[in-house]
Amino acid sequence: MIEDKPTGLADAVIARMSDCTEPRFKEVMASLVRHLHAFVNEVDLTPEEWMAAIEFLTATGQACNERRQEFILLSDTLGVSMAVVGLDQARSVRADAQIARRATEATVQGPFYWEGAPDMPLGCDLSAADVAGEPAYYTGEVTDTEERPLAGALLDIWSGDGEGVYDMQVAGKGMTLRGRLRTDADGRYRFWSIRPTEYPVPTDGPVGVMLKRMGRHPMRPGHIHMKVSAEGHVPLTTHLFGRGGRYLDSDAVFGVRNSLIVDYERHEPGLAPDGRDLKQPYYTVRYAFRLSPRS
Numbered sequence: 001m002i003e004d005k006p007t008g009l010a011d012a013v014i015a016r017m018s019d020c021t022e023p024r025f026k027e028v029m030a031s032l033v034r035h036l037h038a039f040v041n042e043v044d045l046t047p048e049e050w051m052a053a054i055e056f057l058t059a060t061g062q063a064c065n066e067r068r069q070e071f072i073l074l075s076d077t078l079g080v081s082m083a084v085v086g087l088d089q090a091r092s093v094r095a096d097a098q099i100a101r102r103a104t105e106a107t108v109q110g111p112f113y114w115e116g117a118p119d120m121p122l123g124c125d126l127s128a129a130d131v132a133g134e135p136a137y138y139t140g141e142v143t144d145t146e147e148r149p150l151a152g153a154l155l156d157i158w159s160g161d162g163e164g165v166y167d168m169q170v171a172g173k174g175m176t177l178r179g180r181l182r183t184d185a186d187g188r189y190r191f192w193s194i195r196p197t198e199y200p201v202p203t204d205g206p207v208g209v210m211l212k213r214m215g216r217h218p219m220r221p222g223h224i225h226m227k228v229s230a231e232g233h234v235p236l237t238t239h240l241f242g243r244g245g246r247y248l249d250s251d252a253v254f255g256v257r258n259s260l261i262v263d264y265e266r267h268e269p270g271l272a273p274d275g276r277d278l279k280q281p282y283y284t285v286r287y288a289f290r291l292s293p294r295s
């Protein structure tokens, strides 16, 4: 027998899990059922609205393929990805409260990470000759939270081009503006790429329709992505954002952290710090990434 009360229905669903042998799965599913039922009751959901939601989720799945992940985009634009990122980082920092400095803040991975970027040497240029964008030279260190350099730390870097387009968004295009490089014996890294610009998240799918109906813009401020990892340390997924860029205070995926905003210092054509002779203006960026030791 199921009670009439809506809460009774949620309880009845949860009670059917009495044979579930996975405690964490049971906890998560029970909470999900409780919140879903509370949501349905709070908004007094109609059958038409429920069917529209099912069609929306179906279309979201159908929009996914090898190069497109509409569900990540949905999670990102609803702020869920950043909520999970924040919890995850708080968890790893909590065990680490006595450290001299905090680890670099994490942010969303987004849908454009492509596993298996090529290994590149320090000082390399990630931008091929035909890539749109102004050159930028990125340098800095990877350290632990006591600011001890981490030699051999891995940086897995990716970005869109100078017009905000990712290789994955262009049918048939191979990896561009991606590479994995390792810090030197002093924990230092250096590489060339481009200065990123603001761009819209993909709007030609169901999430784009949702954003429009919510009265929201789809823009992200210019940024470059990286995963930074080193043995014995908590891996970090983050971005660097350019100071003064548009949309820093209204990122469509809520991913901006003040500590991740960097200066792109502009230079006239000429000899760059690594001796490269630039025929056009270029930028330099410095940033030190700090990783938490694993507890």
Ligand code: BEZ
Binding pocket: 072, 073, 076, 108, 109, 110, 111, 112, 201, 202, 220, 253
């Ligand atoms: C990105 O920065 O690549 C991105 C992140 C979240 C949603 C869409 C794009």
Ligand code: FE
Binding pocket: 110, 112, 159, 160, 223, 225
């Ligand atoms: Fe991005």
